[in-house]
Amino acid sequence: MQDRDTTDTNWFSDDAATFGDRLAAAREAAGLSQSDLAQRLGIRKKTLIQWETDRTEPRANRLQMLAGMLGVSIRWLLTGEGEGIELDEDGQPLRRDAAGVIAEIRELRTALGTIATRLGQLEKRLRETTDKDLA
CATH class of the missing domain: 1.10.260.40 (lambda repressor-like DNA-binding domains)
Known part of the structure; x- marks a missing residue:
C-alpha cells in the first residue's frame, strides 16, 4: 500500500x-x-x-x-x-468579508486624517521657528 x-x-x-x-x-x-x-x-x-x-x-x-x-x-x-x-x-x-474590508478602510481614512492634521501642525511650528530665527 x-x-x-x-x-x-x-x-x-x-x-x-x-x-x-x-x-x-x-x-x-x-x-x-x-x-x-x-x-x-x-x-x-x-x-x-x-x-x-x-x-x-x-x-x-x-x-x-x-x-x-x-x-x-x-x-x-x-x-x-x-x-x-x-x-x-x-x-x-x-x-x-466585505464588511471587514470596509471597516479597515474607514479606520485608515481616520488615521490618515489624524496624520495629515498633525503634519500640518508640525509644518506650521517649523515655519514659525524658522521665521523667528531669521528675524
Missing part, C-alpha cells in the same frame, strides 16, 4: 470535492449567506441549496453569474482547477 502525501492535496479537486462543495466554500469565503447569494442571483434559496447539495446544477448563465459574484472561475467551480478561493496555511478558505 502506498502512502499519499496529503500536503499537496487540492481539497477542491474533482476527486476531493463536488461542485456543490466548491460552491458552498466560495460562498462562505465571500462572506455571503445562502439567502444573500440567492437574492443577488434572483433565485430561491431552495434552488441554491439544491446546487450546494448536488441535487441539481445551475444553467450556464447562472454559473457565469455565480463565478463573477464569488470571484472564482467557472472552471474552478466545475472541476476544482483554475482560479478558486484562497486557502490559509491550514487549508481553510480565507474569508473575503
Whole structure:
C-alpha cells in the first residue's frame, strides 16, 4: 500500500470535492449567506441549496453569474482547477468579508486624517521657528 502525501492535496479537486462543495466554500469565503447569494442571483434559496447539495446544477448563465459574484472561475467551480478561493496555511478558505474590508478602510481614512492634521501642525511650528530665527 502506498502512502499519499496529503500536503499537496487540492481539497477542491474533482476527486476531493463536488461542485456543490466548491460552491458552498466560495460562498462562505465571500462572506455571503445562502439567502444573500440567492437574492443577488434572483433565485430561491431552495434552488441554491439544491446546487450546494448536488441535487441539481445551475444553467450556464447562472454559473457565469455565480463565478463573477464569488470571484472564482467557472472552471474552478466545475472541476476544482483554475482560479478558486484562497486557502490559509491550514487549508481553510480565507474569508473575503466585505464588511471587514470596509471597516479597515474607514479606520485608515481616520488615521490618515489624524496624520495629515498633525503634519500640518508640525509644518506650521517649523515655519514659525524658522521665521523667528531669521528675524
